[in-house]
Amino acid sequence: MIDVSRRHLLAGAAAAALVPAVPMRPARAAVPPAGKQVPGIYRQKLGDFELTQLTDGAARRPVSNGYVVNISKEEAVAETEKLHYPKDQVVVPFNPLLINTGSKLVLIDTGVGAGMYEKSKGAVGQLQTNLAAAGIDRNAIDIVILSHFHGDHINGIRLGDGSLAFPNAELKVPGVEWDFWMSDANADKVSGYNKGAWGVPRGVFKDLAGKVTKYEAGKEVAPGITAIHTPGHTPGHMSFAVQSGSARALVQSDVTNIPQFFMQHPDWHVEYDVDPAMAVQTRRKFYDMAVTEKTMVIGFHFSFPAAGYVEKDGTGYRLVPIVWNPGI
Amino acid sequence: MIDVSRRHLLAGAAAAALVPAVPMRPARAAVPPAGKQVPGIYRQKLGDFELTQLTDGAARRPVSNGYVVNISKEEAVAETEKLHYPKDQVVVPFNPLLINTGSKLVLIDTGVGAGMYEKSKGAVGQLQTNLAAAGIDRNAIDIVILSHFHGDHINGIRLGDGSLAFPNAELKVPGVEWDFWMSDANADKVSGYNKGAWGVPRGVFKDLAGKVTKYEAGKEVAPGITAIHTPGHTPGHMSFAVQSGSARALVQSDVTNIPQFFMQHPDWHVEYDVDPAMAVQTRRKFYDMAVTEKTMVIGFHFSFPAAGYVEKDGTGYRLVPIVWNPGI
Numbered sequence: 058m059i060d061v062s063r064r065h066l067l068a069g070a071a072a073a074a075l076v077p078a079v080p081m082r083p084a085r086a087a088v089p090p091a092g093k094q095v096p097g098i099y100r101q102k103l104g105d106f107e108l109t110q111l112t113d114g115a116a117r118r119p120v121s122n123g124y125v126v127n128i129s130k131e132e133a134v135a136e137t138e139k140l141h142y143p144k145d146q147v148v149v150p151f152n153p154l155l156i157n158t159g160s161k162l163v164l165i166d167t168g169v170g171a172g173m174y175e176k177s178k179g180a181v182g183q184l185q186t187n188l189a190a191a192g193i194d195r196n197a198i199d200i201v202i203l204s205h206f207h208g209d210h211i212n213g214i215r216l217g218d219g220s221l222a223f224p225n226a227e228l229k230v231p232g233v234e235w236d237f238w239m240s241d242a243n244a245d246k247v248s249g250y251n252k253g254a255w256g257v258p259r260g261v262f263k264d265l266a267g268k269v270t271k272y273e274a275g276k277e278v279a280p281g282i283t284a285i286h287t288p289g290h291t292p293g294h295m296s297f298a299v300q301s302g303s304a305r306a307l308v309q310s311d312v313t314n315i316p317q318f319f320m321q322h323p324d325w326h327v328e329y330d331v332d333p334a335m336a337v338q339t340r341r342k343f344y345d346m347a348v349t350e351k352t353m354v355i356g357f358h359f360s361f362p363a364a365g366y367v368e369k370d371g372t373g374y375r376l377v378p379i380v381w382n383p384g385i
Numbered sequence: 386m387i388d389v390s391r392r393h394l395l396a397g398a399a400a401a402a403l404v405p406a407v408p409m410r411p412a413r414a415a416v417p418p419a420g421k422q423v424p425g426i427y428r429q430k431l432g433d434f435e436l437t438q439l440t441d442g443a444a445r446r447p448v449s450n451g452y453v454v455n456i457s458k459e460e461a462v463a464e465t466e467k468l469h470y471p472k473d474q475v476v477v478p479f480n481p482l483l484i485n486t487g488s489k490l491v492l493i494d495t496g497v498g499a500g501m502y503e504k505s506k507g508a509v510g511q512l513q514t515n516l517a518a519a520g521i522d523r524n525a526i527d528i529v530i531l532s533h534f535h536g537d538h539i540n541g542i543r544l545g546d547g548s549l550a551f552p553n554a555e556l557k558v559p560g561v562e563w564d565f566w567m568s569d570a571n572a573d574k575v576s577g578y579n580k581g582a583w584g585v586p587r588g589v590f591k592d593l594a595g596k597v598t599k600y601e602a603g604k605e606v607a608p609g610i611t612a613i614h615t616p617g618h619t620p621g622h623m624s625f626a627v628q629s630g631s632a633r634a635l636v637q638s639d640v641t642n643i644p645q646f647f648m649q650h651p652d653w654h655v656e657y658d659v660d661p662a663m664a665v666q667t668r669r670k671f672y673d674m675a676v677t678e679k680t681m682v683i684g685f686h687f688s689f690p691a692a693g694y695v696e697k698d699g700t701g702y703r704l705v706p707i708v709w710n711p712g713i
Contacts, residue, residue, distance in 0.1 A: 088525045090435035090485050094713045095426045095519070100419055107418035114711045141679060141694040141705065148708050157418050180712050191423070197416045317708075351469060361709035366469045377469065378706055380476050380645075381689035383442045384508050385422045 096190035097152075097183065099362035100385050104301025106158050106281065107385075109191055110355070110362045113151035113168025113213065114181035121145050123249075125318065126326040126333065140317050149315055151209050152363040153184055154308060154355055155191075156282065156299060161199045163279045164223065165297065165308060166357055167213025171222065184213050185222065200279045201226045202272070204310035205294040206238045206258040207329065210357070214261060229278050230262075232271035233286070234293025239266075250328050251291075287312050287343055289336030290329065296343065306353045306364075312336075312343045314358050316365075316376040320344065323373050344374045353379065424518035425480075425511065427690035428713050432629025434486050434609065435713075437519055438683070438690045441479035441496025441541065442509035449473050451577075453646065454654040454661065468645050477643055479537050480691040481512055482636060482683055483519075484610065484627065489527045491607045492551065493625065493636060494685055495541025499550065512541050513550065528607045529554045530600075532638035533622040534566045534586040535657065538685070542589060557606050558590075560599035561614070562621025567594075578656050579619075615640050615671055617664030618657065624671065634681045634692075640664075640671045642686050644693075644704040648672065651701050672702045681707065 097112030118124060120133040124147065134145045142148070156163045173182035188195055201223050203211050216222050237243050238258040247255060262269065272278045274286035274295065287296040290311045297308040313319035314327040323340045326333035347354050347367040354376075355364045365378040425440030446452060448461040452475065462473045470476070484491045501510035516523055529551050531539050544550050565571050566586040575583060590597065600606045602614035602623065615624040618639045625636040641647035642655040651668045654661035675682050675695040682704075683692045693706040 088485065088490050088521055090487075091428055091437070091520065092435070092713065094428055094711055095424070097709065097711050098423045100422055107420070109419070112709075112711045115708075141681075142708075148710065150709065150711065157416065159418075162416050183711060192419065193416055353469075360706070361711065378688070380443075380470075381425065381440075381478065382476065383422055383425050383440045383478065383511060383689065385420065 093179070096187045097361050098187055098191045099381070101364070101382065102385055103299060103306055104304030106156055106299065106301040108306070108355075109155040109157070110364065111153050111155055111184055111187045111191060112361045113153055113187075114177070114179070114183040115148045115150040116181055117146055117148055119145045120147055123328050126328050128325060136318060147315055147318065149358055150361055150363070151181065152357050152359065152361055153213070155193065156279075158280045158301070161279055162193075162197055163200045163202060163282060164198050164226070165202045166204050166210040166310070167201060167222065169209045170212035170215060170217070172215070172217030173212075185216070195223055196225050198223045198226045200229060202229045202278050202282070202297070203231070204296070204357070205231065205291040206234050207291065207311070208254060208257045211258065211261050228265065228269045229272045230269045231284070231293040231295045232273055234291060234295070235269070235271055237292040247331055251331050287339045289332045289334070289339040291331050306355055307347055308355045309343060310357055312340050313356065316356060316359055320367070320374045320376055321370065348374070421507075424515045425689050426515055426519045427709070429692070429710065430713060431627060431634055432632030434484055434627065434629040436634070436683075437483040437485070437521075438692065439481050439483055439512055439515045439519065440689045441481055442505070442507070442511040443476045443478040444509055445474055445476055447473045448475055451656050454656050456653060464646060475643055475646070477686055478689055478691070479509065480685050480687065480689055481541070483521065484607075486608045486629070489607055490521075490525055491528045491530060491610060492526050492554070493530045494532055494538040494638070495529060495550065497537045498540035498543060498545070500543070500545035513544070523551055524553050526551045526554045528557060530557045530606050530610070530625070531559070532624070532685070533559065533619040534562050535619065535639070536582060536585045539586065539589050556593065556597045557600045558597045559612070559621040559623045560601055562619060562623070563597070563599055565620045575659055579659050615667045617660045617662070617667045619659050634683055635675055636683045637671060638685055640668050641684065644684060644687055648695070648702045648704055649698065676702070
């Protein structure tokens with residue numbers, strides 16, 4: 058055990074004798090700060106399945122510019138302070154989920170796309186780097202399931218150069234969602250954010266119309282993974298029940314945006330909802346089911362590792378995050 | 386986009402023609418399950434400091450055998466169910482904290498010791514592997530601060546072979562704690578768990594009496610890190626205020642064991658408290674301070690990444706975990 062403070066005192070005294078007028082700069086620790094986060098990867102068993110939560114990163118945004126449509130700006134800002142966030146700022150994480158069923162490697166949702174990684178200075182578009190850090194070859198993914206057609210869920214099917222990120226994967230899309238976004242007749246049914254995002258699915262799927270597989274609610278989309286129609290956020294928005302033996306989890310997709318706002322206040326409308334009133338109905342129904350079932354819920358916009366249990370809390374709900382398991 | 390299901394159908398048909406009576410086993414995914422957790426490392430900035438939360442792992446234990454001293458076995462078991470844990474089981478995580486102040490690399494608490502890694506099949510004793518995964522050379526650590534003398538905090542100062550794990554670090558111990566555990570006159574002041582653990586500090590510090598530095602509450606133990614006396618859990622138990630510029634965090638050490646039990650129910654006595662009544666007083670005082678200050682609290686036994694904000698909740702408190710930042 059070296060007495061570091063005494064060693065530094067002596068060194069300081071010697072230095073002072075040589076250059077008495079120059080103040081000593083404090084010594085730097087031998088190890089510089091890492092200055093970056095570790096890869097966002099978290100594994101858990103669900104029956105015989107292995108779930109790997111992978112983060113695609115997170116976006117920061119103010120709430121005073123219409124993030125919550127049906128409350129005042131002041132109320133939204135006050136909520137950020139109540140939650141101990143920087144004033145008028147929320148963090149919206151993006152968390153795709155990888156499921157190894159033993160027979161299939163399945164990815165649910167794909168993030169904002171690797172092309173955003175450089176542009177955002179690594180803040181988002183992390184899925185490909187985190188997949189690689191998790192030891193997963195993107196070419197080994199068998200099935201990609203998309204929950205709905207917002208850019209943070211579908212853009213990641215392509216790399217920055219436009220090539221397919223998962224070239225060997227079957228690409229499964231909700232049939233209702235496909236039909237909605239691909240029909241010009243529906244362009245006038247959306248407004249705000251969705252108006253601006255109207256062309257996104259066509260861009261992403263431009264040459265893939267003949268290659269995607271449409272799936273329906275109530276049926277298995279992959280082994281043990283059954284789609285649940287949870288409309289409102291978008292018309293074809295899908296959640297999933299994942300079942301292996303008696304173990305079960307619910308993958309909510311965007312039944313809420315960040316739970317700190319919209320699970321606690323299920324009647325608040327996030328600006329991304331195509332039909333906010335239906336989204337509220339769906340939200341309450343889905344969380345009532347989760348509360349009754351006591352099933353773990355995985356959420357694309359939950360704080361990484363993006364899983365927890367839902368409790369009733371006053372007129373809303375709250376998320377009790379899972380305890381991080383340092384084993385598996 | 387290869388149509389995987391069609392490919393498998395064709396392969397299945399071909400196989401069936403050859404061996405029709407043998408049921409097909411499902412194909413295995415090309416990537417086997419990882420079968421293990423990622424290293425538990427999480428970084429955040431606090432002013433100019435970089436904090437790195439490192440997990441040492443977690444222990445599972447039943448609650449029906451005296452974990453909470455002053456409630457019934459039935460009440461304790463019911464709490465595990467309420468929390469969605471396996472019935473009668475809690476997970477108690479161990480999370481040492483590394484602070485790079487820019488001038489010093491400081492470790493607060495050390496886990497159960499690398500010698501436990503193999504014995505526990507990797508469940509605990511992970512600090513050394515996680516430090517290495519974080520790119521930190523254990524020889525580069527300048528200061529090790531110990532909060533109190535329970536084995537899960539001090540045993541990690543040694544490797545499995547008994548040698549010092551941080552040979553170049555100054556080793557700082559609470560003076561009150563040292564005097565308590567090193568005096569035979571106090572042996573009769575403890576009972577239960579602490580009776581069984583009475584000899585632990587002497588074993589760990591056996592040849593280090595002349596090499597440790599005793600520190601006091603109210604003074605800086607390392608740059609920006611000030612000790613706060615939080616007695617009850619043990620007589621010399623210390624928490625810390627970490628301050629860099631205007632950024633501040635509280636490191637609670639063992640003001641509670643797991644917050645899910647003892648923050649929510651601050652009057653419950655964990656079996657590890659030397660003076661449970663004083664521990665309750667300390668707990669309420671410390672959390673009232675955290676609530677008033679709205680300061681982030683880091684807890685050795687919080688779920689990794691072991692940081693959050695404390696809110697009043699009924700007659701107790703609850704922890705609002707920080708949002709995982711995929712950047713830094």
